[in-house]
Amino acid sequence: MTSTIAGKSELTAEFVNPIISSTISVFDMMLGCTPKRTGLSLKSDHIPQHELSAVIGISGKAAGTLVLSLSKSVGIGILDRLLGITTDELNDEVCDAVCELANMIAGSAKAQLEHLEASISIPNIITGVGHAVHYPSNVSPICIAFDSEIGTFTIEAGFSDR
Amino acid sequence: MKVLLVDDSGTMRTIQKRCLSKLGIEDVTEAEDGVQALELYNAGTFDIVLSDWNMPNMDGLQLLKEIRLLNKEIPIIMITTEAERARVVIAIQAGVSDYLVKPFTPDSLKSKLERWVTTNA
Numbered sequence: 429m430t431s432t433i434a435g436k437s438e439l440t441a442e443f444v445n446p447i448i449s450s451t452i453s454v455f456d457m458m459l460g461c462t463p464k465r466t467g468l469s470l471k472s473d474h475i476p477q478h479e480l481s482a483v484i485g486i487s488g489k490a491a492g493t494l495v496l497s498l499s500k501s502v503g504i505g506i507l508d509r510l511l512g513i514t515t516d517e518l519n520d521e522v523c524d525a526v527c528e529l530a531n532m533i534a535g536s537a538k539a540q541l542e543h544l545e546a547s548i549s550i551p552n553i554i555t556g557v558g559h560a561v562h563y564p565s566n567v568s569p570i571c572i573a574f575d576s577e578i579g580t581f582t583i584e585a586g587f588s589d590r
Numbered sequence: 591m592k593v594l595l596v597d598d599s600g601t602m603r604t605i606q607k608r609c610l611s612k613l614g615i616e617d618v619t620e621a622e623d624g625v626q627a628l629e630l631y632n633a634g635t636f637d638i639v640l641s642d643w644n645m646p647n648m649d650g651l652q653l654l655k656e657i658r659l660l661n662k663e664i665p666i667i668m669i670t671t672e673a674e675r676a677r678v679v680i681a682i683q684a685g686v687s688d689y690l691v692k693p694f695t696p697d698s699l700k701s702k703l704e705r706w707v708t709t710n711a
Contacts, residue, residue, distance in 0.1 A: 454693045531599070531692075536671065542675065550646055
């Protein structure tokens with residue numbers, strides 16, 4: 429059992445650098461701001477850090493979940509930076525913009541891990557404080573924290589081999 | 591020039607529409623997935639298709655194959671997160687005309703679209 433968990437953690441760890449570089453690249457190119465990584469930790473639960481989650485499933489030789497977790501204000505900031513649209517509420521446009529950003533981060537990260545022959549799902553949005561997302565069993569997700577001009581956010585991810 | 595713009599993200603369609611508008615292209619028909627795009631394609635006349643890859647109902651690769659059965663000449667540009675060499679090869683084999691990987695800078699999108707809309711204007 430221990431070796432199985434270690435193997436799955438190693439697979440998750442393989443994603444760390446691609447996720448970090450993809451996140452920085454996507455924010456830089458699409459939003460014109462360069463986020464700084466402020467933390468990296470293993471999560472003990474499946475509850476994302478913030479109230480808004482864009483969730484992407486990954487399948488292939490690595491199967492798992494990638495979550496872009498952020499606050500309502502950061503989501504609103506993303507819409508403003510992407511399209512110049514200002515709003516005060518968490519509406520469909522904010523959710524779509526956040527989904528598209530998560531899609532690009534996941535796609536860019538998987539492209540750096542071509543040997544895993546991974547496919548990504550269409551992103552889904554989950555909102556609400558304390559919501560949970562699903563990860564493969566026995567996987568401890570990682571949480572990569574970032575700070576940016578539009579606020580703090582995290583990328584959370586966990587993978588296992590098939 | 592008539593453009594069929596296919597992406598399940600309204601955000602991405604808006605970004606591309608604004609870029610096309612800067613190039614003087616205003617006749618843009620939008621579709622949210624491959625099924626809707628194919629219906630629109632069959633009902634109308636288009637000069638170029640811009641399509642995402644990962645979409646619900648029918649993805650961009652299948653849409654590309656379906657349109658190529660009908661028309662081998664129309665430019666079809668994939669604008670997608672699918673950046674792996676193997677995926678690009680699959681798209682080329684299916685008849686894609688050009689390929690732009692997301693994320694992109696505004697300049698790279700503009701220069702990619704400019705090349706095709708100028709050539710086919």
